[in-house]
Structure formats: C-alpha cells, structure tokens
Amino acid sequence: MADKIFTAPEMLRMSDPTGFCPGCGHGTAGRLQFEVLDEMGLLEDSITVYDVACDSLYMWAIDTDCVGVAHGRAIAAACGVKRTRPNNPVCAYVGDGATYSIGIQHTIWAAARNENITVIVINNGVFGMTGGQMAPTTLLGQKTITTPAGRSREMNGQPLDVVKLFTGMDIAYLARGSLDSVASINKTKKYIRKAFEKQMNGEGLSFVEILSPCPTNWGLSPQDSLKRIREVVEDVYPLGEFIERGVK
Amino acid sequence: MADNQVIMKGNEAMAEAAIRSGCRLFSGYPITPQTEILEYMAWRMPEVGGTIVQTEDELCGIYMLFGASAAGARTLSTSAGPGYSLFQEGISYLVGSDLPAVLVDVTRIGNALGDISQSQGDYELVTKGNGHGDTMVPVFTPNSVQEIVDDTVMAYDMSEKYKHPVILLYDAAIGQMMEGVTLPDMHEHDINKYDWSVKGIKKGEHGRKITNVSYFCEDMYVGYEKYLRDKYAQITENEQRWESIGVEDAEVVTIAYGISSRVCKEAVLHAREQGIKLGLIRPKMVVPFPVKAFDEIGPNCKGLMVVEMSIKGQMVNDVALASRCKYPIYGYLTSYEVPESDKVIEIAKDILAGNAKEVF
C-alpha cells in the first residue's frame, strides 16, 4: 500500500467538488491558506472575505465563517470585519481584477492605513469568472477576448504591478509567490504563513500575490499553463518578498 | 436640567443618537450638508472605544460597514446627494445578504453637483432606488432634531428586527438646525448577540456564510421570492408611521415631510383661524408609505396638496396611489425655496375656488 503523503484540512470538504476548472490555481492557493491557518491553530477562528469572482467558489468548499461581497469590495469589507473582531484572523481572498481594477482604491488605502488584515490575490492575468477578458495584470502582447490583437500599451494601458504600486508603503508584508512547481508552492505557503503571523502580531497589512494558472481562459493545458508562468509571467512579475516590516 | 437634555444641531444629534444606540463603527466620506456627522464621530467615537474611518470614498464607506455588520456590529455610514448615489450597489448587497445597517441621506439640492442648500430632490433615489434588483428599504423622514434622535434609535432596532438596512432621509434644513433635544441613555450593543454574525466557529459548528440569502432558500429563487415578499409585506403592514392634523374634516389635505411639513403645520393652524379647513398628513416614514393615513380623510375633502421641494414632485405618485386616486391632486412644488405657509393657504383657497391646476 502506498504511504499517505497528503492530508487536507478537515474543514476543507474535499469530498465536494469546488467548482473550479481542472488545473485552476485557486484549488492550490486557497488550500494553502487553510493549511496554514490549520497548522497555526487558527482555522476555526478565521473569517475569509470573498469577491464575486472565481474565488467565491471557496465559500462552499470550506466549513468556516465566510463573507461574500460585491466585485472589488472584499478588501473594504474585510477591514470592517477586522475592525469589529480584531482577535480573529481575517483574510480577503480575491482576484487580480477585483484588487487592481474595480477595487484598486481599497487596495491602496488598505496599504496606506496599514489595515491589520491579510490579502491573498490570485494573479491569473485575466478576468476568469466572466470568460477571460483583459485584467490589469494581463501582459503586454497577451491575447485575451478583449485584446484580440494582444494587449497594447497605447490602447489598453500598461499592466499594473503591485510591487511597484506599494513602493514606499509602510505595510507589514508584501510577497509574490507562484504555483508553477512544488518548490514554488512550498515557498508560497511560507509567505502565507508569514502573512498570517504578522496579522496575529498586529503588524498591519500583509499582502501575498500568487501567480496562478487559468487554463480555461489561457487556452492551455494545465501543464503548459504552469510552463507559461515559469517561462513568461515570472519574467514580468518577479517572485520574492518585497516589503517586510523590521527587516532591511 | 438632566444631562440628556441639550441643544444640538440635527446632524450632531444623529451621530450622538447612533453612538447611544450602540453604533461602534462609522465609515464615511465628507460631503456637505452631512459632514458634521463625520466630524462629530471623529472625536466622539474614540471616546466610546469604537472605530471611525474617513474612507477613501463612499464605496469603502458602505462596504466597510457591510463587513462590520456581517461581524455583528451596529454600524453607520452617511452621505448626501452625489455621495449617496454611490451607496446604491452596496444597499442592494445589504438587502440581498440580510444585513442590518443604518444609512443617512441628508439631501442637498440639484442634479450633478448641484449645491449645498436644502431641497427634497432625493426622494425617488432613496425610496425607489436602493440599487439593482427587488429592493425595498424602510425610510424615516424626521422633521425635527428630536425626531432625528428618536428615529435613529428606532432605525437600529428595526434594522435588526428585519435583518435589513434602514435609512434616514432628511433635508439640509433639518440637518443644520439647532433645537432642544432629549437624548436616549447609552446602550451597549453586544456583537455576539446574534448567532448569524461571523465570529469564528467552535469545534463541531458549521461555518456561517454571509452572502445572497437566496442561495440558501428552498429552490433558490422560488423560496427567495416568498421569503422577500413576506418580509416586505410585514414591513408594509407593521411600520407605517405618520402624523395627521385635522384630516377628518379637512377640505384640502396637505401632504408633506421634512422641512415642508413644518411649514404645512403652521399653514393648517393659520388657515383654520381664517375658517379654511386645511389638514396635514405627514409621513414619518415614506417607505412603507403610510397608506392607512389616507383612510382618515373625511367626506369634505375636495383635493390633496403635495407640498414638496422637488421640481418633479417626486412624492406625488405615492400620494396618488395611497389615496387610490380618489381626490384631485395639486402641488406646491419648489426646489431651493422652503415653501411658505401663506402660499400654502393661497393655493388651498385656489383649490376650493376651482382655480388651481391639478398636477396630472
């Protein structure tokens, strides 16, 4: 008999389908969040706030307290939850469209106010939920349904990079991870753990962006999607820890 | 004099009443003529250990409130005109998610930016707007500083009773005037009072999901239709609130809320001194509209007069429906000018002499 090498958190109902497409990065990214919370003994206390996009499918897969709110408003709502319940770990788990497009003012102001929440952003370079339109993170030249000739700086503006956006912001933590390999996934998990530790220490905003595949809207197989992240996306959006309070 | 009896500006009394109702999160953005609420909260909220955030915009105002309400807090966000327009999507989400909250629109004048003076042009926005979908939200229309306070206290209780947002609508004149007022005693609200709020689960409990309640109804929108219709029917049946003066024997009944209703009250007194039987129906809430008030109108009635600071006459349709179009409807409709009681009486005389033009 094979050895058991993987156990998902009990409260993640692995028996029910999540609704994510095969090969979608959400399945891994959200699991990392709940694994970390479980390992830290915080899962029951946790409150996760979702947007309306693909991320919201987690509401039905995880058996913890969740709040679902309008497109782009999860960070604002998470601030309201946290300010009411400062002892609970509060996470906004959101897409890049929500975070850098329709709700960008809340992203910047959560940083400016150094709100004591954790934000996990799935950067899949498209609007997944609505069928693969251009997102703020879509790469220059990348073809999507609304950039059929490829994204151009002149027509569509330049991609938004949160690391540049948060330059000079006095927040607790900013990191970018990826899901392109087991090594990357393990590293991303460490970033998420650090993020929650900082929140529980009351240090302020901890923000982890995760480069994530959307095979459905990229028109690639799950394997090729991971290859694309490794070979193309990570060149534009470098990985690593970029802001850490108290660490030079 | 008791500590609770003070002279206060309407907007500040609103803020204090909210604090004393147990509101511990205020999130909002400045806009005249409601900014005193934010300014008052800025020093007062920290005194009671609550949270006050001058947000980046009204959207953050209403969605931070959404999160705090989901977590069980009593919350407040307030705005006026252009800023209140930005609340709309959030109101629909509050309704769709069964979340209590208190919101205020201190109406200013005009379309677009307009100006900061009093007007009553937000009636349709506040009573019929409330974002997309089948929304209906209770609306208080206080006409004095005391009533702002009393309505605020009732609004918090009502919003929790129905798990629904509740709105206070008053014009700049009411918000800016100073009057003597008796404040309520301090009430502490327990954020764990209700099981439905998110607070983290205990071992063995299932997670709570604050989202569209329709997702949990039997057969989704089949069950939701009944659920929401029942809720609205209950609100409509239980919450009609109005004041009527001299309606039973009136030949002309004025209908007015807010600052206009104070003018009409004076007009009724003066008209009766002159032998003209004028009456007043003053909705204290405009959602649900006080349809029952119109049953009190007596057989002498020759017409109804809507007195409203609105170019269109935004309350006219509600009056026509509430009176089941039994009487001709006339209007004394202004925009920036507060109506005058003499003019109310003049129009009443015209109506009785057959010289007035109906609004439709």
Ligand SMILES: Cc1ncc(C[n+]2csc(CCOP(=O)(O)OP(=O)(O)O)c2C)c(N)n1
């Ligand atoms: C106010 C509003 N505008 C537009 C939409 C439609 N909409 C839903 S999700 C979405 C984009 C989702 O993209 P992203 O946030 O990147 O998340 P993903 O689905 O890729 O995970 C849009 C445009 C909406 N629900 N509400």
Ligand code: SF4
């Ligand atoms: S559309 Fe993309 S982001 Fe959404 S579930 Fe499918 S693969 Fe994931």
